[in-house]
Amino acid sequence: MANSNLIAELQSRGLVAQMSSEDELMEHLEKGSVTLYCGFDPTADSLHIGSLVPLLTLRRFQDYGHKPLALVGGATGLIGDPSFKAQERKLNDDSTVAGWVDKLKAQVSQFISFDNGNNSAEVVNNLDWTRGMDVLSFLRDVGKHFSVNSMIAKESVKQRIDREGSGISFTEFTYMILQSFDFQQLNKSHGCTLQIGGSDQWGNITGGIELSRRMNGNQVFGITLPLVTKSDGTKFGKTESGTIWLDATKTSPYAFYQFWMSTADADVYKFLRYFTFLDVERIAEIEEEDKAAVGRPQAQGVLAEEVTRLVHGNDAVEAAKRITESLFSGDISQLSEADFEQLKQDGLPATQVPGDLSDTPLTTLLVDAGMANSGKQIKDALQRDAVIVNDRACGMSDNMSGNEIFSTEAGLFGKYFLVKLGKKKHHLFYL
């Protein structure tokens, strides 16, 4: 069951950034099922793909027989983690955070199994053990174990302390103590001996290791996962249309699938190792095949399919693939009336054409539908023949002729208009 191959596997996937007491940890993992935890703070009403790596790693541990605890930060979410953040964050009020906690619990639960014998997962909330604690006990029992000198020295808050024009409040500075306390508590109540987290969490994790040793007399461990970076240096997980969320109502499965489809070649094999459960050998094979082949690699398709399946399930993958195929195959005349209906169902963004367009320029219409942020962008596209309605390029001269373009006669099957803006943005209009 439990064995050290897990660490070997994680390492071969590039998933280990740092480990505490490496040899002892290996030994510890070999002895049997270990209880480990990873925390997720409610900073929004959904997790985004940044949390995917730790989430999937919990699952990897569970697959090797260990028991994962997903900690939702009902308490820490009220404080805000300052680690490597350039600025103090504004506090969210507690009813908001409480609402987010519930959503995160549900999301987190998709990835780990709660019906797995004695290594079934559990979801815990750190508000449960911090809520009732009074200030004096906190300061005397917990705070006493922390040296401000060493806290200030942590890399994670360094820029906040050193950098001109920034600062850190006592509230955020205390975050480290709260998270350390979580680890110590879970060690005591659940026998939890390992914490995993992003590499930005190293300082907070080591704090917890210290505290568990001092308060519980137990040796516990930490592993951090690499920060996901892109080869071009831009931030992973964000596009102009915003963050890629795990919640299907915030980022549609189709958009989610597309996000992974446009992964750069330079990143895609790394991402396959991070974000999928495919064997490293299989991933290496894919890479070899792509290298040998001419043209577009298959890796992005595999990645998109695997990750979308993990997050949104099989049906969503099928739907996303259907849409992708019809839109990017280049031949929309192949689509049947039922296909259009299906596209709508599958989550291709769709808008009903308003009754009279004589006063509505295309710019306004497309901006209202959410295809661009301003009319200027549409104007730019129109001038470059980059707005395609049912395979017909529209120019600036068509701007005011919405009524003709979106007429019953012009529509496919009398009512559908597939509008393409640029190479990648598609939107379905219907009468």
Next chain:
RNA sequence: GGUGGGAUUCCCGAGUGGCCAAAGGGAUCGGAUUGUAAAUCCGACGCGAAAGCUUCGAUGGUUCGAAUCCAUCUCCCACCA
């Protein structure tokens, strides 16, 4: 409590009376090239199809004219206590 510094368009950051819708960089979007990739080049990037309209923490004021000067306020930061 004291002293000093700051708040500029998505982000960073110039601008200290007219030439400012506001330099530069980043991000983003569109085009060419391509493979729904990267790199490169071109274009856009407050709102508006346009005429035009609205901005530089807030409110008032000085001025023919203010992001720039004055007053008050709000928030932030540093140092000292």
